[in-house]
Amino acid sequence: MTEKKTYLESNIQQLLQAAITIANKPDAQLKERTYGLLQKELGKQISTRTFSRTILVFLCALLVLMSLWLFLKISNDLVQALNDISLIIMGGILLLNLAAIPIAGFILVKRRRHA
Amino acid sequence: MIYEDLDDLELAHRISIGDERALKSFYDTYADFLFGYIKHFLNDIPDAVVEDIWQETLISVIKGLSGFRGNSKLFTWMCGIAKHKAYDYCRLKKYSLNPQYQEYKNDLLNRMDTNLLPEDYVLPQAVRCRVIKTLGILRATYRAVLIQRYVDGLSVVEIAKSIGKSYKATESLLSRARLTFKSTFLKLSKEKRND
Secondary structure, three states: OHHHHHHHHHHHHHHHHHHOOHHHOOOHHHHHHHHHHHHHHHHHHHHHHOOOHHHHHHHHHHHHHHHHHHHHHHHHOHHHHHHOHHHHHHHHHHHHHHHHHHHHHHHHHHHHHHO | OOHHHOOHHHHHHHHHOOOHHHHHHHHHHHHHHHHHHHHHHHOOOOHHHHHHHHHHHHHHHHHHHHHOOOOOOHHHHHHHHHHHHHHHHHHHHOOOOOOOOOOOOOOHHHHOOOOOOOHHHHOOHHHHHHHHHHHHHOOHHHHHHHHHHHOOOOOHHHHHHHHOOOHHHHHHHHHHHHHHHHHHHHHHHHHOOOO
């Protein structure tokens, strides 16, 4: 029993000493710099996550209402709709949002690959 | 609150909600081990590459902590991310990864408490990676006493003094730590033989 314990102790000592050496640790400066990077990254994560869901839902609802209204106006009288500056701005906003969908998708895929 | 005693899931949760002290505790516990793991895994690859992969891995870990579900130990999960980063990095920079990956001897596991292990049993890359991984997933108290005793070379009396326990209690803690180290090392070694 004592022999077994002695062997185990010596072997664990050998294994640990082979695996843990000063050369296998980052230097103090690098460690400090990296910790700063992690703090920054965590801060970024928190601020991204704290974007209010209520605002997000509100913005989506606004877009849906805008597109419905635009659709109704255009289907009633196309010529008049094309002369109405507020409707043109609204159409522009909707088009911008539509164009952002593939870009947002690309960014999401890229982020997931890096995570 | 003692952050060192938090379980992996709780620690991950606390960090992901922005708890700075949890981040510090996580960093103090795992950063060096992760660096050692990457260094052993990459073997002869320059230090600058190891440092890059280490930083990238830690940033990815922070990004992914809110999705950590505790299906594996936190350090095992981190090593998995590090391995992927290492493969990606080496593929991109055209480094040849592990040209002569040194596996461990088949009878290493049986010889742990029956023979004194010769150098060629202790030094292979796979063994060093596995030792680091084992330490990373041990309980903080076990890890601390094992390192104090076998790496820093402290006596049992000195360890007892540093952790505020009696000689007998410290000896018993060390004994449990050794047995847990052995069983975890064996378990990890049986699970996979490719890291």
